Structure formats: C-alpha cells, structure tokens
Amino acid sequence: EVQLVESGGGLVQPGGSLRLSCAASGFTFSSYSMNWVRQAPGKGLEWVSYINSRSSIIDYADSVKGRFTISRDNAKNSLYLQMNSLRAEDTAVYYCARDQELLWWGQGTLVTVSS
Amino acid sequence: EIVLTQSPDFQSVTPKEKVTITCRASQSIGSSLHWYQQKPDQSPKLLIKYASQSISGVPSRFSGSGSGTDFTLTINSLEAEDAATYYCHHSSSLPHTFGQGTKLEIK
Numbered sequence: 001e002v003q004l005v006e007s008g009g010g011l012v013q014p015g016g017s018l019r020l021s022c023a024a025s026g027f028t029f030s031s032y033s034m035n036w037v038r039q040a041p042g043k044g045l046e047w048v049s050y051i052n053s054r055s056s057i058i059d060y061a062d063s064v065k066g067r068f069t070i071s072r073d074n075a076k077n078s079l080y081l082q083m084n085s086l087r088a089e090d091t092a093v094y095y096c097a098r099d100q101e102l103l104w105w106g107q108g109t110l111v112t113v114s115s
Numbered sequence: 116e117i118v119l120t121q122s123p124d125f126q127s128v129t130p131k132e133k134v135t136i137t138c139r140a141s142q143s144i145g146s147s148l149h150w151y152q153q154k155p156d157q158s159p160k161l162l163i164k165y166a167s168q169s170i171s172g173v174p175s176r177f178s179g180s181g182s183g184t185d186f187t188l189t190i191n192s193l194e195a196e197d198a199a200t201y202y203c204h205h206s207s208s209l210p211h212t213f214g215q216g217t218k219l220e221i222k
Contacts, residue, residue: 035211037159045151045159045202046218050209059209062116100206101149101164108158 002026002104004096008103009109016086016113022079022096022106030074033057039108048094049081064090084095086113098115119140119203121214129222134190136217138203143183147207150179151187154199162201163188195221 008020021036036048049060051071058070069082079096093108118141128134129191138148146166161170163179166186176191190197198221203214 019160022130037213044200045213046151047204047211047213050211061210095158100147101157101161102151102204103161103164103170105158105160 002098004098004104004106005094006094006106006109007073009111011114012086012115014087014113017082017084018086018111020081020083020096020109020111024077024096024098026089027098029072029077034072035093035097036077036079036106037064037097037102038042038090038111039095040089040092046092048083059106061105070096072104083111086111088113116127116210117144117205117207117212119205119212119214121201121203121217125218125220126214127220127222128193130193130195132193134197134219136188136190136201136219138181138186138188138214140184140186140205140207144205144207146182147205148179148181148186149204149206150177151202151204152197152199153202159202167219190219193221197221 003025005023033052035050051070067085071080091113093106097105098104120139148166150163153159162177167179173189178189180187200216200218
C-alpha cells in the first residue's frame with residue numbers, strides 16, 4: 001500500500017526556518033517525481049514545488065522561490081522541504097504528493113508562522 | 116505561469132442532478148489537466164487524470180473531457196456524498212498550478 005507521511009510542521013516565528021519531511025513507502029520511491037502542495041486555512045490548494053526522480057529538474061512557485069528548497073534522498077525514501085525566511089502567509093497545511101498527476105497524497109503537516 | 120480559472124466558484128445542487136464544472140487554462144496545456152475532490156479535513160483525492168482518464172476506485176458518475184484550454188468535470192446523478200470542493204490542476208509545464216476551486220453544496 002502506498003503511504004506518504006509528512007512530518008516536521010509546527011509553530012515558528014516570522015523569519016524563522018523549518019524543514020519538512022515526507023516518508024514514502026509501498027512503492028519504488030526512486031522512480032517517481034514528487035511535489036509539495038500547501039493549503040492555507042480556509043483557502044484553496046497551492047502547488048509549491050516539484051522534483052523529478054533524479055533531482056535533475058526542480059521548480060518552485062514564485063511565492064516561495066529563493067526561500068524554499070526541495071530535495072530528496074532516494075536511499076532513505078524521503079522527500080524534504082527546507083523553508084527559510086518564513087512569513088505569516090506561509091501558514092498552511094503542507095502535503096507531499098506523488099507523480100505529475102498527484103495520484104497519492106499524504107495527510108499533511110501544519111506549519112504556523114506567527115510571533 | 117499558466118492560470119487555471121474554474122467556474123462556478125460555488126454551486127448548490129440537488130441529489131440526482133447532473134453537475135458540470137469547467138476549468139479554463141490561460142494557454143494550451145494539451146491534456147495535462149487533472150481533477151481532485153477535497154472534503155473538509157481530508158487530503159485531496161484524484162478523480163480524473165489527463166483530462167479524461169478514469170481512476171481506479173472512483174465512481175463512474177465522475178467523468179472528464181476537454182483538451183487545449185477548455186476542460187469539463189461532469190458528475191452524473193449527484194449523490195449526497197459528493198458534497199466537496201473540486202479543483203483542477205495542470206502538469207503541462209513548470210510551474211504547475213491549481214484552479215481556485217469549486218465548492219459543491221448538496222441541497
């Protein structure tokens with residue numbers, strides 16, 4: 001069974017940093033592209049970042065470019081999102097999702113940016 | 116960046132009714148358009164991939180059509196459990212984007 005489990009969320013002050021992780025199981029992680037998608041409270045879905053299977057293609061939404069870094073460790077079946085210079089508007093549930101078509105999603109981890 | 120615009124933003128419908136949600140792209144995206152359903156406090160669920168391809172386990176009343184810039188999600192014979200917010204999403208080119216969502220209320 002495919003499973004994606006996010007972790008690392010929490011309360012952080014504006015300007016702070018946080019590293020999210022997504023642990024994958026039930027499939028050959030190294031064969032699939034991955035994404036981060038977020039959802040602010042009461043708002044719609046926002047695509048955040050993409051990484052292909054070999055980490056050779058990476059992209060970000062303009063809203064996070066220069067502040068967030070996506071990475072993966074295929075040996076550990078894990079996806080990461082390093083978030084720096086956090087702002088109040090980054091407050092959201094962050095999901096990891098597999099494939100171009102986002103077939104599989106995790107349960108999400110809540111990031112709250114507040115003083 | 117390709118902008119996806121959904122319509123309507125909100126729709127109130129009765130059970131057994133047929134529902135159509137549209138998604139328009141700001142430029143051609145071929146068939147790289149996917150549809151999701153999200154219920155409160157749940158992760159989104161993929162309903163249709165690549166405009167019209169069905170997903171295992173998704174009820175057959177959900178179907179998709181379109182290509183280029185105009186796409187449609189159709190729900191035939193709506194059921195009470197279909198109350199949710201529906202999103203389109205493209206993977207044609209980076210950056211990927213989502214539509215703003217369509218909230219479906221069941222009367």
